[in-house]
Amino acid sequence: MTTLSRETSAEEAERRKQTFQVELFKSKQWEELKDQIMEIERSAFGDKAEMEEELGSEFENPENVGLLLREGKDNSVVGYCLGVPNKDDQTGKTLHISSTALLSKYHGRGLVVKLLQAMDVQARQRGFEFYTRFTRADNNYAGNLQKAYKDFILEVGEPQTTEYGTQVRIRMRIPPEDFYNK
Numbered sequence: 001m002t003t004l005s006r007e008t009s010a011e012e013a014e015r016r017k018q019t020f021q022v023e024l025f026k027s028k029q030w031e032e033l034k035d036q037i038m039e040i041e042r043s044a045f046g047d048k049a050e051m052e053e054e055l056g057s058e059f060e061n062p063e064n065v066g067l068l069l070r071e072g073k074d075n076s077v078v079g080y081c082l083g084v085p086n087k088d089d090q091t092g093k094t095l096h097i098s099s100t101a102l103l104s105k106y107h108g109r110g111l112v113v114k115l116l117q118a119m120d121v122q123a124r125q126r127g128f129e130f131y132t133r134f135t136r137a138d139n140n141y142a143g144n145l146q147k148a149y150k151d152f153i154l155e156v157g158e159p160q161t162t163e164y165g166t167q168v169r170i171r172m173r174i175p176p177e178d179f180y181n182k
């Protein structure tokens, strides 16, 4: 019993020590990271996961912004977010967030916010002012985004049934630098 409670508090202490960092995907990293990224992709999207070649070329395209969420203990990649310039906006000011995913065991802890905050920094640095997204409504991600970014939302489309379930198109302004400190 004593051993069990000691182990439990040691585990808790370990869990509390867990830290997460966001890092920019660098050119030529796909080969090294593809197994970890594909595991996240499959864990988040199941049989709707993108093919390795497609996701690899999106990450390796220098126009795109790839972000990795790393878990501090062993530095493994546990999430990613990918931004792709939206060519429909001819002013070049819109970044389309084409995918955001975390390994399923890390869902529900608000960790996505770290990726989104870091994406804002990268997007602003590259001169983007707007995001578009096609977000899932079935797991309430679309609802969470609309709540969290309510002051910045410009357009919310009608829910659409797609092969990925019900999705909603969202266009929003990129929040200002001090948004997350408030």
Ligand SMILES: CC(C)(COP(=O)(O)OP(=O)(O)OC[C@H]1O[C@@H](n2cnc3c(N)ncnc32)[C@H](O)[C@@H]1OP(=O)(O)O)[C@@H](O)C(=O)NCCC(=O)NCCS
Pocket: 044, 045, 099, 100, 101, 102, 103, 106, 107, 108, 109, 110, 111, 112, 113, 116, 134, 135, 136, 139, 141, 144, 145, 147, 148, 149
């Ligand atoms: C969708 C997904 C990326 C969300 O990441 P997460 O870290 O699990 O997010 P959480 O469920 O912890 O939600 C974030 C919480 O922070 C809140 N929040 C605060 N700021 C937020 C922000 N900027 N954006 C989103 N949520 C925010 C949300 O309201 C939510 O609060 P709640 O706990 O009251 O619901 C993740 O669950 C995932 O990978 N799912 C499978 C793949 C997927 O559906 N990707 C999206 C495709 S469109």
